Amino acid sequence: MKKHNYSAGPCILPQEVFEKSAQAILNFNNSGLSILEISHRSKDFVAVMDEARALALELLGLEGKGYQALFLHGGASLEFLMIPYNLMKVEGKAAYLDTGTWANSAIKEAKHFGETVVVASSKAENYNHIPKGYVVPSDADYFHCTSNNTIFGTQMKEFPSLEIPMVCDMSSDIFSRTLDFSKFDLIYAGAQKNMGPAGTTLVVVKEEILGKSGRNIPNMLDYVQHIEKESMYNTPAVFPVYASLLTLQWLKNLGGIAAIEKVNEAKANLLYTEIDRNPLFKGAAVAEFRSNMNATFLLNDETHAPIFDKLWKEAGISGLPGHRSVGGYRASMYNALPLESVQVLVDVMKELESKI
Amino acid sequence: MKKHNYSAGPCILPQEVFEKSAQAILNFNNSGLSILEISHRSKDFVAVMDEARALALELLGLEGKGYQALFLHGGASLEFLMIPYNLMKVEGKAAYLDTGTWANSAIKEAKHFGETVVVASSKAENYNHIPKGYVVPSDADYFHCTSNNTIFGTQMKEFPSLEIPMVCDMSSDIFSRTLDFSKFDLIYAGAQKNMGPAGTTLVVVKEEILGKSGRNIPNMLDYVQHIEKESMYNTPAVFPVYASLLTLQWLKNLGGIAAIEKVNEAKANLLYTEIDRNPLFKGAAVAEFRSNMNATFLLNDETHAPIFDKLWKEAGISGLPGHRSVGGYRASMYNALPLESVQVLVDVMKELESKI
Numbered sequence: 001m002k003k004h005n006y007s008a009g010p011c012i013l014p015q016e017v018f019e020k021s022a023q024a025i026l027n028f029n030n031s032g033l034s035i036l037e038i039s040h041r042s043k044d045f046v047a048v049m050d051e052a053r054a055l056a057l058e059l060l061g062l063e064g065k066g067y068q069a070l071f072l073h074g075g076a077s078l079e080f081l082m083i084p085y086n087l088m089k090v091e092g093k094a095a096y097l098d099t100g101t102w103a104n105s106a107i108k109e110a111k112h113f114g115e116t117v118v119v120a121s122s123k124a125e126n127y128n129h130i131p132k133g134y135v136v137p138s139d140a141d142y143f144h145c146t147s148n149n150t151i152f153g154t155q156m157k158e159f160p161s162l163e164i165p166m167v168c169d170m171s172s173d174i175f176s177r178t179l180d181f182s183k184f185d186l187i188y189a190g191a192q193k194n195m196g197p198a199g200t201t202l203v204v205v206k207e208e209i210l211g212k213s214g215r216n217i218p219n220m221l222d223y224v225q226h227i228e229k230e231s232m233y234n235t236p237a238v239f240p241v242y243a244s245l246l247t248l249q250w251l252k253n254l255g256g257i258a259a260i261e262k263v264n265e266a267k268a269n270l271l272y273t274e275i276d277r278n279p280l281f282k283g284a285a286v287a288e289f290r291s292n293m294n295a296t297f298l299l300n301d302e303t304h305a306p307i308f309d310k311l312w313k314e315a316g317i318s319g320l321p322g323h324r325s326v327g328g329y330r331a332s333m334y335n336a337l338p339l340e341s342v343q344v345l346v347d348v349m350k351e352l353e354s355k356i
Numbered sequence: 357m358k359k360h361n362y363s364a365g366p367c368i369l370p371q372e373v374f375e376k377s378a379q380a381i382l383n384f385n386n387s388g389l390s391i392l393e394i395s396h397r398s399k400d401f402v403a404v405m406d407e408a409r410a411l412a413l414e415l416l417g418l419e420g421k422g423y424q425a426l427f428l429h430g431g432a433s434l435e436f437l438m439i440p441y442n443l444m445k446v447e448g449k450a451a452y453l454d455t456g457t458w459a460n461s462a463i464k465e466a467k468h469f470g471e472t473v474v475v476a477s478s479k480a481e482n483y484n485h486i487p488k489g490y491v492v493p494s495d496a497d498y499f500h501c502t503s504n505n506t507i508f509g510t511q512m513k514e515f516p517s518l519e520i521p522m523v524c525d526m527s528s529d530i531f532s533r534t535l536d537f538s539k540f541d542l543i544y545a546g547a548q549k550n551m552g553p554a555g556t557t558l559v560v561v562k563e564e565i566l567g568k569s570g571r572n573i574p575n576m577l578d579y580v581q582h583i584e585k586e587s588m589y590n591t592p593a594v595f596p597v598y599a600s601l602l603t604l605q606w607l608k609n610l611g612g613i614a615a616i617e618k619v620n621e622a623k624a625n626l627l628y629t630e631i632d633r634n635p636l637f638k639g640a641a642v643a644e645f646r647s648n649m650n651a652t653f654l655l656n657d658e659t660h661a662p663i664f665d666k667l668w669k670e671a672g673i674s675g676l677p678g679h680r681s682v683g684g685y686r687a688s689m690y691n692a693l694p695l696e697s698v699q700v701l702v703d704v705m706k707e708l709e710s711k712i
Contacts, residue, residue: 003388007395010594018381018390025378032359034374036553036599039363039675073555074429074576077590081574105575112574192591197392199429199555199593218437218468219461220430234433235548237555238366239595243392319395 004341007319008150008294008332009172010192017196017246017336024242035242040235045242049231052245056202059248059256060181070203070223070231071241076171076190079201080106082221083167083186084113087142090214095119095140095164099156100127100149101325102169110144119143126326127152129286140164141213142185148173150193151323153296153330154289159183165209173293174202175251176335177261185209193293194335196244199237251335260335267333267342268292274346278353280304284326298328304356311348320345360697363675364506364650364688365528366548373552373602373692380598391598396591401598405587408601412558415604415612416537426559426579426587427597432527432546435557436462438577439523439542440469443498446570451475451496451520455512456483456505457681458525466500475499482682483508485642496520497569498541504529506549507679509652509686510645515539521565529649530558531607532691533617541565549649550691552600555593607691616691623689623698624648630702634709636660640682654684660712667704676701 005012021035028035029044038045049071056069072078083106088094093115096107099122110116117140120131127149136143142165148155150172159166165185174189181187185206192198203223210224219225219233226233254260272290275281275297284296299305312320322330331345361368377391384391385400394401405427412425428434439462444450449471452463455478466472473496476487483505492499498521504511506528515522521541530545537543541562548554559579566580575581575589582589610616628646631637631653640652655661668676678684687701 001388005389005393007393010393010395010591012393013390018392021392022378022381025374025381032357033361033674034369036374036377037361037363037366037368039366040554073431073434075590077576078429078434081576109574109576112572190591192594197595198396198591199596216468218465220433220437220465234431235366235546235554237593237596238548239553239599240555240593243595318389 001316004315004317004344005319005337006317006331006333006341006345008323008330009334010198011332011334012336013196013243013247014250014336016250017243020246021239021243035239038238040232040238045238048242048245049236052241052248053231055245055248055252056204059175059251060187060204062181062204065182066206066208067204068207068227070205070226071200071236071244072203072226072231073200073237075198075201076102076169076188077105079169079188079203080109081112082223083142083144084110085215085217085221086210086213086223087165087167087186088113088213089141090114092141093117093137093139095136095143097131097134097143097145098123099130099146099154100152102149102171103146106144106146106169127154128284130154130156130289136160136162136164138163142167144169148291148293150294150332151325153285153291153294153326155291155293157289173291175257175260176264176293178257191240191244196247197240199240200244263339264292264333264335267337267339268295270339270342270346271295271331271333274349278349280353280356281349284322284328293333295331295333296322296326296328297331304352307355308348308352311351312345315344315348317345317348357672360671360673360700361675361693362673362687362689362697362701364679364686365690366554367688367690368692369552369599369603370606370692372606373599376602377595377599391595394594396588396594401594404598404601405592408597408604409587411601411604411608412560415531415607416543416560418537418560421538422562422564423560424563424583426561426582427556427592427600428559428582428587429556429593431554431557432458432525432544433461435525435544435559436465437468438579439498439500440466441571441573441577442566442569442579443521443523443542444469444569445497446470448497449473449493449495451492451499453487453490453499453501454479455486455502455510456508458505458527459502462500462502462525483510484640486510486512486645492516492518492520494519498523500525504647504649506650506688507681509641509647509650509682511647511649513645529647531613531616532620532649534613547596547600552603553596555596556600619695620648620689620691623693623695624651626695626698626702627651627687627689630705634705636709636712637705640678640684649689651687651689652678652682652684653687660708663711664704664708667708668701671700671704673701673704
């Protein structure tokens with residue numbers, strides 16, 4: 001039976017990425033060797049890394065604007081500490097917007113390095129919205145925000161205009177919507193949502209903001225070192241980088257971010273319309289801040305859960321249970337999830353209504 | 357044509373690892389989903405991580421001896437800094453044995469954290485041997501060594517007995533030879549030699565040595581955090597961990613480290629015997645310290661290189677050129693390289709002799 005994978009991440013990727021990457025494990029570029037056994041310094045893999053870095057910048061519209069793209073180890077969680085290490089001055093401070101669990105983890109890690117000002121938080125309302133009207137101190141070394149909050153299903157629809165560097169964790173919505181990415185000085189994203197499988201992290205950084213923290217940075221945590229070594233400071237995660245390249249190529253062939261944004265809007269509209277229409281359900285996040293990537297919703301009457309769970313499982317849906325912090329359901333609709341899968345879920349929600 | 361892959365890493369893995377991992381990308385455990393799209397919190401992947409951790413300890417003979425196995429991000433290069441962060445006291449010091457490029461990188465990273473005593477170095481002789489007779493200061497917080505030096509083709513045949521914690525980078529020979537692994541308090545290894553594809557790093561640590569550095573350790577760099585979260589502090593590199601598990605299962609089925617050690621000795625004996633016998637070649641490393649994993653050798657007359665290079669390429673050999681620091685040739689004979697491939701190389705060396 002066809003599966004409809006709503007997993008929050010790692011998550012569905014394009015079918016052609018599965019097919020091409022499985023083939024590369026058996027025979028990469030007709031070399032007679034597996035992509036798992038080739039040197040990262042081989043011509044074929046250097047070409048993969050170079051293309052992946054260039055394509056990331058191209059898709060974001062950041063070519064020739066002073067940015068470098070890196071595919072690093074460690075997940076977004078390693079960036080939580082690399083960012084203050086590289087950007088927070090020794091006696092300086094940083095400003096953070098607290099919009100969810102991951103923003104909070106980034107804040108905790110920054111506190112190991114110095115003064116960390118939380119400009120606003122929606123924690124008291126279980127992160128069901130994005131704070132507004134906050135003031136970012138103009139003497140902070142940088143401002144950090146999280147564009148999409150996977151767990152709570154909220155998404156920043158606008159970003160402040162600042163004189164200080166703006167850093168954004170886009171792990172769960174990068175490459176999903178058009179933005180003026182040149183507003184940001186550092187963007188990072190764990191691969192395992194819209195970019196590829198788990199195991200690599202994209203960092204896009206404006207070079208001019210680096211080298212100013214005055215800290216004694218270990219080489220492996222120093223963005224300058226990674227840039228100098230063209231994202232090969234040490235052996236990169238070869239297969240995750242390759243599968244990420246395949247995913248970025250798929251996106252480019254579709255028409256890039258502008259094209260996928262329309263699909264993502266259609267999927268989100270379809271599902272949110274049903275959540276709002278169907279008397280059995282309610283959305284978890286404040287409507288104005290609803291994420292187009294992760295729709296969080298609840299049954300108005302929890303006793304309907306067993307029958308709803310049975311229905312969606314029978315329809316081939318997986319990965320729908322909500323995170324324990326919110327409960328209910330979470331439909332993650334990343335780039336590779338087809339509109340058809342959302343229709344299947346909406347049909348199940350209607351079917352539940354007809355049965356109650 | 358059959359390929360004989362002598363790549364120094366990433367390197368050859370067992371054929372069944374390629375086949376099973378390619379299959380898992382198309383359909384993992386008959387779930388109808390790819391291993392690239394499942395949650396790392398899914399029951400199926402938690403089972404992979406648990407088995408990989410347990411099997412690593414089992415193969416090393418360290419079960420029930422107070423050790424924890426972790427599959428982390430970042431490569432050995434991240435361990436270069438995690439080790440001093442976790443083990444070097446704030447006003448303490450660490451002792452390092454300098455046996456090659458990677459040992460040297462570990463030393464450079466440790467210097468960011470405090471006093472780093474180099475107890476001995478073979479750098480002046482281009483790392484062609486392992487120093488002997490060095491003294492490890494008994495007041496150091498730990499002693500760090502590198503069991504096998506991939507670039508120079510040397511291998512530590514004995515290890516000191518110390519009262520302080522002993523840390524060993526076994527990236528290029530872990531799981532290749534029997535050792536009393538309980539002599540070590542922390543063992544680490546990038547996966548991409550004998551354990552799996554690039555993208556994950558095994559850390560085996562004796563829990564009792566942790567929590568004593570007095571440092572303010574960022575969570576993501578804190579071994580205690582990774583142990584508490586059962587190697588899932590953040591999303592692990594799902595596919596590299598899975599392929600590593602397949603490789604460890606292959607090794608167990610072969611009979612474990614003792615069984616592969618015999619194969620590795622046979623391969624090394626075959627090649628070194630030819631290097632010593634054949635008047636056209638000479639070994640690069642001092643014989644006593646020759647590595648069973650990476651054999652470095654040179655032509656006595658460089659003008660024979662074009663014909664030798666032609667011959668081994670025609671025989672289906674790849675990855676044989678030496679590292680630029682040594683020149684000549686390097687035959688990396690990791691666990692998955694069959695004896696047959698070494699015979700092909702030896703035959704080519706004999707053929708060269710017959711043609712000169």
